[in-house]
Amino acid sequence: MLTNTFVLYLSTVLIWGSTFIAIPLQLGEVPGDVSIAYRFGLSALVLMLWCSLTRRNMRFGFQQHLWMAGQGLMLFGFNYMLVYQAAADITSGLIAVVFSTIIVMNIINGALFFGNRVPRAVIGGAALGLVGIILVFLPEVRALDADSATLRAIILSLAGTFITSFGNMISARNQSSKLPVMQTNAYSMAYGALLLALIAWGRGEAFVFEATWSYTGSLVYLALIGSVLGFGSFLTLLGRIGPERAAYCMVLFPIVALALSTVFESYIWTIEAVAGVSLVLAGNLLVILPKEKLQRLWRVFRPAAASSAE
Numbered sequence: 054m055l056t057n058t059f060v061l062y063l064s065t066v067l068i069w070g071s072t073f074i075a076i077p078l079q080l081g082e083v084p085g086d087v088s089i090a091y092r093f094g095l096s097a098l099v100l101m102l103w104c105s106l107t108r109r110n111m112r113f114g115f116q117q118h119l120w121m122a123g124q125g126l127m128l129f130g131f132n133y134m135l136v137y138q139a140a141a142d143i144t145s146g147l148i149a150v151v152f153s154t155i156i157v158m159n160i161i162n163g164a165l166f167f168g169n170r171v172p173r174a175v176i177g178g179a180a181l182g183l184v185g186i187i188l189v190f191l192p193e194v195r196a197l198d199a200d201s202a203t204l205r206a207i208i209l210s211l212a213g214t215f216i217t218s219f220g221n222m223i224s225a226r227n228q229s230s231k232l233p234v235m236q237t238n239a240y241s242m243a244y245g246a247l248l249l250a251l252i253a254w255g256r257g258e259a260f261v262f263e264a265t266w267s268y269t270g271s272l273v274y275l276a277l278i279g280s281v282l283g284f285g286s287f288l289t290l291l292g293r294i295g296p297e298r299a300a301y302c303m304v305l306f307p308i309v310a311l312a313l314s315t316v317f318e319s320y321i322w323t324i325e326a327v328a329g330v331s332l333v334l335a336g337n338l339l340v341i342l343p344k345e346k347l348q349r350l351w352r353v354f355r356p357a358a359a360s361s362a363e
Contacts (some may be wrong), residue, residue: 061290065283065302070309072279073145073152074317076137078271082263085137086253091262091272093129094246096280100239109236120227121237122244127220129245129280134252135213142206146314149307150189150333151210154182156303157336158218166222174339181336188329234288242280304334 079088104111113121139148157179163169190207227237253260263269287302311330314320 058290058293061286061293062302064286065290066305067309068278068283068286069302070149070306071313072275072283073140073149073310074313075271075275075279076140076148077145077318078267079275080137080141081268083261083268084253084256084258086134086249086256087258087260088272089130089133089137090246090249090253092133092246092276093125093242093249093280095272095276096129097239097243097246099277099281100235100242104236104239109233111236111239113232113236113240117230117232118240120223120230120232121240124220124223124227124237125241125244126248127216127223129220129242130248132213132216132220133245134249135209135216139206139209139213142202143210144314144318144320146307146311146318146320147189148206148210149310150330151186151207152214152217153303153307153333154179154186154211155214155218155221157182158215159221162218162222163225167225178336178339181332181339185329185332185334185336188325188332191323191325191329235285238284238288304338307334 079085079092083091101111136148136152160169160171164171186207190203224237228234250260290302307330311320315322
């Protein structure tokens with residue numbers, strides 16, 4: 054059991070950390086909206102085939118389909134549309150860092166939609182995360198203007214993250230209503246793909262296909278590994294160890310994304326970037342660590358903090 058849990062952790066972190074590097078390979082001849090429609094259309098097809106082969110119930114009522122559609126629009130539609138646009142102007146690793154703030158957003162949205170209590174640590178974690186993001190983007194922040202492409206990309210990334218968090222709330226509602234995860238994801242991905250296809254059609258975008266190894270390979274990877282296997286690993290982990298402990302994946306995957314961005318996108322590390330990423334990760338840990346663990350950590354580091362202050 055312990056070994057299987059570790060494999061699920063490792064799979065989720067490596068898969069989600071690597072999907073961000075594949076997204077820029079989808080930008081080019083094929084419009085972004087069309088690429089997302091291809092991605093989740095293929096994912097939905099694979100999941101529905103799996104559900105059929107394993108004889109899972111695929112019949113649901115109209116209201117249930119409405120909630121599945123809502124999940125699809127938020128988790129597999131609008132959010133990715135914004136993230137793909139952001140990927141045109143900033144590196145994939147930086148998008149992953151911004152996306153990791155979903156931990157804070159989930160807790161805040163959980164309070165708004167479900168009346169969950171917001172721990173005081175969330176405020177500190179959010180503050181650390183904000184300062185960290187500013188440090189990561191410090192060179193760009195110094196040169197920001199109203200027309201800055203980087204500023205637009207940061208806003209798009211944050212908006213896409215918030216929409217994803219909203220989708221998580223719908224997913225939580227669907228699971229509490231006993232909608233099965235596998236079938237719900239299959240239909241939700243189909244609805245998300247349909248939404249993006251309609252948006253692309255409304256914009257007059259061409260439904261072309263780039264028959265290259267980079268585009269085709271990244272599409273298959275994002276659809277099968279990133280979407281089907283990645284979500285499957287995380288949701289299995291979620292059910293096994295609970296959302297609090299599973300949330301550590303959100304802390305770790307930006308590290309993978311930044312490492313890949315350094316190798317493949319020539320991302321240049323600065324002192325400010327190292328400090329910023331550290332603050333973002335520390336803020337996320339502050340949010341998800343249980344209170345008793347935070348207290349133990351404070352007892353360990355308090356003497357060092359006191360001596361440095363002297």
